[in-house]
Amino acid sequence: MFVRQDVWRLSSDEPWHPVLLWYGRAVRRMQERNGTDFSDPTCWQHLAEAHGTAIARGQWPAGALWNECEHGGWFFLPWHRMYLYHFERIARAAVVELGGPSDWALPYWNYSDPSQPEARKLPPAFKAVATPDGEQNPLFVQERDPNINLGSDMNELAVDTSAALAEIRFAGSMVTPSFGGGQSNRAHTGGLPGTLEVVPHGAVHMEVGGGSGWMSAFDTAARDPIFWLHHANLDRLWEAWLLLAGRENPAPAQWLDQRFKLGSGSWVTALTISDMLDTQAQPLDYRYDDVPAELVAEAAGGGPVIPPRGGTMDEQTPPELIGASAGSVPLGHGESSTEIDVRRPMGPLASADEEELLRIYLKLENVVGSRLAAGSYIVRLDLGGGAAASERPETRAGVVSLFGVRESSRADEDHPGSGLSFTLDVTDVAKELMRARGGSLDQIRVTFSPLAGVSPKETQPDVQVGGVKLFVA
Amino acid sequence: MMLVSSWTTSRLRMLEWRHPEWWIVVSSVAAWVVLLTIEPHILLARTPAISTGSQSLLGHMASEAALCLAMIVAMMLPLITWHGRFVALSSFWARRQRAIVEFVGGYIAVWMLASLMILAALHALYPLLGEQGTLVIAFGAAAVWQLIPAKRVALSHCHRTASLTARDRGTDIDCVRFGATIGHSCVAACWGLMAAVMSTHALIVMVLLFTVQLWERSHRRPNLRVSAAFITGVGSALLLLGLAGSEVPD
Numbered sequence: 078m079f080v081r082q083d084v085w086r087l088s089s090d091e092p093w094h095p096v097l098l099w100y101g102r103a104v105r106r107m108q109e110r111n112g113t114d115f116s117d118p119t120c121w122q123h124l125a126e127a128h129g130t131a132i133a134r135g136q137w138p139a140g141a142l143w144n145e146c147e148h149g150g151w152f153f154l155p156w157h158r159m160y161l162y163h164f165e166r167i168a169r170a171a172v173v174e175l176g177g178p179s180d181w182a183l184p185y186w187n188y189s190d191p192s193q194p195e196a197r198k199l200p201p202a203f204k205a206v207a208t209p210d211g212e213q214n215p216l217f218v219q220e221r222d223p224n225i226n227l228g229s230d231m232n233e234l235a236v237d238t239s240a241a242l243a244e245i246r247f248a249g250s251m252v253t254p255s256f257g258g259g260q261s262n263r264a265h266t267g268g269l270p271g272t273l274e275v276v277p278h279g280a281v282h283m284e285v286g287g288g289s290g291w292m293s294a295f296d297t298a299a300r301d302p303i304f305w306l307h308h309a310n311l312d313r314l315w316e317a318w319l320l321l322a323g324r325e326n327p328a329p330a331q332w333l334d335q336r337f338k339l340g341s342g343s344w345v346t347a348l349t350i351s352d353m354l355d356t357q358a359q360p361l362d363y364r365y366d367d368v369p370a371e372l373v374a375e376a377a378g379g380g381p382v383i384p385p386r387g388g389t390m391d392e393q394t395p396p397e398l399i400g401a402s403a404g405s406v407p408l409g410h411g412e413s414s415t416e417i418d419v420r421r422p423m424g425p426l427a428s429a430d431e432e433e434l435l436r437i438y439l440k441l442e443n444v445v446g447s448r449l450a451a452g453s454y455i456v457r458l459d460l461g462g463g464a465a466a467s468e469r470p471e472t473r474a475g476v477v478s479l480f481g482v483r484e485s486s487r488a489d490e491d492h493p494g495s496g497l498s499f500t501l502d503v504t505d506v507a508k509e510l511m512r513a514r515g516g517s518l519d520q521i522r523v524t525f526s527p528l529a530g531v532s533p534k535e536t537q538p539d540v541q542v543g544g545v546k547l548f549v550a
Numbered sequence: 551m552m553l554v555s556s557w558t559t560s561r562l563r564m565l566e567w568r569h570p571e572w573w574i575v576v577s578s579v580a581a582w583v584v585l586l587t588i589e590p591h592i593l594l595a596r597t598p599a600i601s602t603g604s605q606s607l608l609g610h611m612a613s614e615a616a617l618c619l620a621m622i623v624a625m626m627l628p629l630i631t632w633h634g635r636f637v638a639l640s641s642f643w644a645r646r647q648r649a650i651v652e653f654v655g656g657y658i659a660v661w662m663l664a665s666l667m668i669l670a671a672l673h674a675l676y677p678l679l680g681e682q683g684t685l686v687i688a689f690g691a692a693a694v695w696q697l698i699p700a701k702r703v704a705l706s707h708c709h710r711t712a713s714l715t716a717r718d719r720g721t722d723i724d725c726v727r728f729g730a731t732i733g734h735s736c737v738a739a740c741w742g743l744m745a746a747v748m749s750t751h752a753l754i755v756m757v758l759l760f761t762v763q764l765w766e767r768s769h770r771r772p773n774l775r776v777s778a779a780f781i782t783g784v785g786s787a788l789l790l791l792g793l794a795g796s797e798v799p800d
Contacts, residue, residue: 399642
């Protein structure tokens with residue numbers, strides 16, 4: 078069985094650990110196969126374009142399955158699991174071809190590891206311009222946020238896995254947040270992403286890619302060798318989440334029987350999701366060297382370390398709208414905000430016990446734009462203009478990432494052009510505000526502030542949130 | 551009796567909560583039933599939809615418009631149940647049904663306009679080409695449209711969403727506009743299929759081409775060459791079996 082190892086544990090012993098050395102050599106070998114039209118299914122660019130591409134369909138090599146990535150829905154995790162498996166097999170074959178170990182496996186980047194002070198930095202082998210033998214380093218790319226390549230930490234909120242791991246359900250709905258994403262048909266973009274897909278997934282993409290780097294766009298992300306280690310970590314977090322009490326994968330055949338296909342010629346991978354649920358069984362045959370210690374403790378019977386949230390309400394009893402913004406909200410270099418008048422629920426939830434049953438969700442709809450001032454935004458709630466300053470405990474509700482906003486705002490045959498949408502579970506924050514107001518909530522203000530600016534900066538950002546809505550479930 | 555009534559009320563309330571878009575599906579089923587029961591002969595043979603027969607022109611146009619409406623409700627509404635649900639859940643509780651009605655109204659209005667234009671085109675072709683010639687043109691156009699990139703773009707746009715105003719007077723307009731927007735994308739994607747159906751008015755053709763629509767919507771990147779071949783096959787079968795051009799028994 079192949080074992081995927083933590084890149085920072087490898088790097089802290091040896092910046093150019095053999096696993097990374099051979100990864101670099103395999104990347105170079107795959108890049109040498111690029112040719113002019115990327116028709117070799119084992120070449121670097123062919124594999125990257127399979128995720129997303131800006132190359133016009135008419136110019137694709139025969140049989141290419143490109144622009145296939147799944148975002149904004151419950152196929153995000155399984156599709157990327159297969160994508161990693163497909164890539165890893167090809168990379169391993171390159172390692173073996175070059176005389177390397179036949180048990181080579183892709184490492185993962187655990188940027189959330191609290192025991193590793195350097196975890197939020199790019200691992201050294203990805204920052205070095207040259208390899209130890211003096212050659213150009215294939216793991217280094219210029220097309221990143223310059224600060225990341227200089228050794229800056231990513232923002233700690235960008236790598237915070239607590240909200241994702243706290244989700245109790247894998248699949249959500251049009252409104253309900255979830256770990257793995259909203260139920261939908263296959264879609265390049267357009268649905269509701271799972272909490273993990275937003276943070277750390279999207280946020281890390283934007284922290285590494287910055288304003289115009291490869292990692293910050295669907296169409297170019299997989300060109301950066303760090304992409305694969307980032308997604309290996311997300312795949313590992315899926316495994317970790319399943320260890321927590323009450324968490325399980327979806328059961329509907331619509332999900333389990335969904336088949337994905339990648340590659341062409343002699344390098345084709347075609348699997349259903351049910352083929353990929355046990356990573357330690359054939360055909361995948363891999364495991365991770367570690368899952369977060371607190372999750373292992375919980376799985377061993379130590380009780381819930383990460384309290385589940387989400388309750389039992391789901392798409393069968395859909396949330397009710399109780400407040401909406403009057404219009405769109407720009408996301409620029411500074412803070413922006415909108416106020417929401419909150420109504421009491423009028424449907425069956427009107428009689429629900431607020432303390433025990435109600436979940437409160439904040440939905441950010443149709444975030445569109447092409448010029449970004451920041452990669453991610455912190456979303457805060459407070460009591461709005463009507464409240465005295467003393468009763469305005471501004472509280473952080475979550476982080477949203479703009480990874481993919483450019484592509485999903487584009488109306489073409491792969492994107493409906495609706496942009497990104499997000500739902501945050503703001504129950505705890507909203508209840509705190511309610512307490513501050515003596516038990517009722519008639520108005521809240523939603524504020525967006527950049528997590529960090531992107532570099533290079535856009536002078537005239539055009540990103541806006543189409544609408545902000547508050548739901549109760 | 552009161553117990554049954556209470557149970558029914560509770561069930562309906564739960565249905566309304568869980569599936570506010572329920573009546574979109576029910577309307578479609580009803581339209582299929584109406585098409586089958588009012589005009590059972592159209593199962594396999596074409597109605598005299600294009601020739602005016604003994605009816606007055608006004609009466610003929612009215613019956614044609616009614617038939618168009620039934621076809622749109624039967625074939626097209628199932629494609630927007632997701633949108634109906636989206637519109638309902640994006641609206642305050644008291645406005646859920648109104649929002650769906652407005653959305654569906656905007657959608658149907660665009661489709662009705664398009665259907666009447668398609669019908670007018672078929673009327674223009676009929677005297678020149680006859681029934682079989684008209685059918686060949688309609689099915690040919692439907693099959694060729696499947697292969698044109700604009701079809702893929704339109705199909706993608708059918709999946710779009712919008713942030714609907716929820717709290718002021720713009721709400722009604724937003725819902726109608728969103729319905730019209732989706733209707734516009736849907737017409738751009740499926741006008742050819744509708745033309746093929748309207749050239750025969752045979753229920754079996756409606757069913758077959760309806761399945762093509764459902765298949766297209768449920769796949770991320772459907773192989774439209776397959777659906778083009780299927781449409782060509784259906785048209786060819788109609789010609790070979792002599793269903794097109796056969797007179798409807800009274």
